[in-house]
Amino acid sequence: MIDVLVAGGGPAGLAAAVHAALAGLETVVVEPRATPVDKACGEGVMPSGVAALRALGVEVAGHPLRGIRYVDGPRRVEADFRGGTGLGVRRTALHAALHRRAAEAGVRFAPGRVGAVVQDADGVTAGEWRARWLIAADGLHSPLRRALGLDLPARPAARYGLRRHFRVRPWSDHVEVHWSRHGEAYVTPVGEELVGVAVLSRERRGYDAHLTAHPALAFLSGAAPASAVRGAGPLLQRTRARTAGRVLLVGDAAGYVDALTGEGVALALATAEAAVRCLAAGRPSAYEAAWRRLTRRHRVLTHALVRACRHPVGSGLVVPAARALPRVFAGVVRALQ
16 A cells, blocks of 8 residues: 555646655656646746745746736736746646656656545545545546535636747736736746736637737737647636545645636645645644645635626726735735745
């Protein structure tokens, strides 16, 4: 019987696997997709996430990020991170770097899915695997979360995301969030000649149609696309709890609010570390409180911003309010970093 079985080899699962291996736990990651794995995401890693990667011994090339800029037509406001820089990095590059580090740490990999989960007092049986603990890191629409009965009913007016890259030189070292009554565009420099643009909205329409809602980005229609459009959603995923016996949920599988504040990778790394710390201490039940503490500010602030986006009037007030209260805006950016 192994110590830790990780279902899902994305950033959260790989980070959990590295932490477990470094804690002396025999660890296996089960993942059906080949490395590197791509995903529709904003690709901006907050300073706390950069520090977490460094602590894991993960080095990955990308574009330094100095802060966050909000844009609404001619109006804009920006705030710099404090005490560190973020990183714009292609999801495939991040995944490959984490996978290499996990292999170096002694993590084993197996292709496939874990299958049905059966628990007893001593461990977890998941398909062909037997382990003392199972970490579910199987993504936004986690089959394991659903099978364990931890899903809460979906809410109406779901939001979705689409992402594409363009071969253009980054024009800023800030992540730009462009606001409109139709949704937001999240612009992240990820290389010397590469920019990723993710659009977030409740409206189900094509990527190019979403871009037309942001006049400041109209020039991208003439730029060379560097990737296909990828989508994700619905984004909001509500979860009853993060633990079920000997199973712990990390990353997006543990519940998700929205991509608007760009903390997905940083929170995935933080919750993965917390889960393994609780397992190594023999206190898996402590993970729920740890998860709530780590994600509280993100959940409160992101819910507030998403609520403001529900109506055209509300979304049109976000940037003017941030401009009128620059210290508050800077405080929010630094609280989320």
